Amino acid sequence: MPLLGCIADDFTGATDLAAMLVGNGMRTVLMLGRPKAATESPKADAVVVALKSRTTPAAQAVSDSLDALTWLRAAGARQIVFKYCSTFDSTAQGNIGPVADALAEALETDFALVCPAFPANGRTVYQGHLFVGDHLLNESGMRDHPLTPMRDASVVRLLAAQTPHRVGLIALPVVEAGVPAIDEALRALRATGVRYGVIDALTDDHLRTIGAAAAGHRLITGGSGVAMGLPENFRRQGLLPFRDDSASLPKVDGGAAVLVGSCSQATRQQVAQARPHLPTLILDPLATPEAGALMAIARAWIDAQPAGAPLMIVGSAAPEAVAALQKRLGAGPAGALIETVLAGLAEDLVERGIRSLVVAGGETSGAVVSRLGITSLRVGAEIAPGVPWTLADHPAGPLRLALKSGNFGSATFFLEALGLPL
Numbered sequence: 001m002p003l004l005g006c007i008a009d010d011f012t013g014a015t016d017l018a019a020m021l022v023g024n025g026m027r028t029v030l031m032l033g034r035p036k037a038a039t040e041s042p043k044a045d046a047v048v049v050a051l052k053s054r055t056t057p058a059a060q061a062v063s064d065s066l067d068a069l070t071w072l073r074a075a076g077a078r079q080i081v082f083k084y085c086s087t088f089d090s091t092a093q094g095n096i097g098p099v100a101d102a103l104a105e106a107l108e109t110d111f112a113l114v115c116p117a118f119p120a121n122g123r124t125v126y127q128g129h130l131f132v133g134d135h136l137l138n139e140s141g142m143r144d145h146p147l148t149p150m151r152d153a154s155v156v157r158l159l160a161a162q163t164p165h166r167v168g169l170i171a172l173p174v175v176e177a178g179v180p181a182i183d184e185a186l187r188a189l190r191a192t193g194v195r196y197g198v199i200d201a202l203t204d205d206h207l208r209t210i211g212a213a214a215a216g217h218r219l220i221t222g223g224s225g226v227a228m229g230l231p232e233n234f235r236r237q238g239l240l241p242f243r244d245d246s247a248s249l250p251k252v253d254g255g256a257a258v259l260v261g262s263c264s265q266a267t268r269q270q271v272a273q274a275r276p277h278l279p280t281l282i283l284d285p286l287a288t289p290e291a292g293a294l295m296a297i298a299r300a301w302i303d304a305q306p307a308g309a310p311l312m313i314v315g316s317a318a319p320e321a322v323a324a325l326q327k328r329l330g331a332g333p334a335g336a337l338i339e340t341v342l343a344g345l346a347e348d349l350v351e352r353g354i355r356s357l358v359v360a361g362g363e364t365s366g367a368v369v370s371r372l373g374i375t376s377l378r379v380g381a382e383i384a385p386g387v388p389w390t391l392a393d394h395p396a397g398p399l400r401l402a403l404k405s406g407n408f409g410s411a412t413f414f415l416e417a418l419g420l421p422l
Ligand SMILES: Nc1ncnc2c1ncn2[C@@H]1O[C@H](COP(=O)(O)OP(=O)(O)O)[C@@H](O)[C@H]1O
Pocket: 145, 146, 147, 261, 262, 263, 264, 285, 315, 316, 317, 321, 322, 323, 325, 326, 334, 335, 336, 337, 338, 339, 360, 361, 362, 363, 364, 365, 404, 405, 406, 407
């Protein structure tokens, strides 16, 4: 019976969180999409349900999240984590606020922490402001995200625009003063009717303290960083044994491919580094803005590549090219076009014997995994912080998948993932 139940708003975010839990000694199963009511509870210490609810209409995101919550509670989860992006990816309407509101109400709690910090990947929160490396969120590449452009760095303000409830701040000195000081600050916030406490965190030590302070919380919201300290709470209660076997996965034979849908600066750098080492197709959706025709071009290219050699297919582009396609098709349809094409190509590649797929982009990963009909993943060791290899059952045989958040990984990530010389 799982101790911890998690609801992630996209698929890469779910693998990130699962990697964090595995790395901290919890056996973790990842369920892709809303589990059917009759789905048996997996034998795991933690279950992460991966939704594609970050950019769906808010009502859909709420209903999917509530369904996941119902299933997780029936499975026995004692505490719930709502995982969103460490860059707080959302729009002015949601979906973080509406989903958090609905989960809090269903769990009958009047308070939840809001902790997007993930220092291992450069996300820190100070005075409630989110930094990506040494830039404020709104001055980072997230400013130009195709679906969720982030134009403010104040997490308090961003969340306040998405919920009718009050949002407060637990500032760094309180976190540094330790668990009793955090408890005291939370009591004070609750007493004034604050529903959400954005909490500062700059280091893993801060996250572990925050995790300890959240031991009794029914609902915790944040990036994967906030989960770092949670396994220890269960260990302290004698509910979780020490485990050191959580990350090993069996070997998988077959070819490898990289599919890129993320337009983030980090991913575009990774493409630039990998391109000289990998046969690469850069899709041109502006020239061919139709899924069937774009796929036909890509299929012909795939068929012309040497059998067994790893390859890379790139749908993403620089901000000007993204803006041009969005102007022509609309932002939603432009994103859907690239997602549809990459997901269709993933299916083709698996048919052609590819067994390891590296997919860059959260929405893109969701589209690929859904198209492949995969419903659960075993989570293995990390290639880079927040990006583990995972193993999936597929009718063609076991598949290795690395679902990479657009922003994660060093410039050589694709080469590292494929085991190519750097
Ligand atoms: N050339 C392009 N023009 C417009 N949208 C694109 C282009 N390439 C990719 N996209 C879309 O951008 C979105 C990127 O989001 P996502 O896959 O979640 O990446 P990230 O992890 O960086 O957020 C996807 O919907 C993808 O289809």
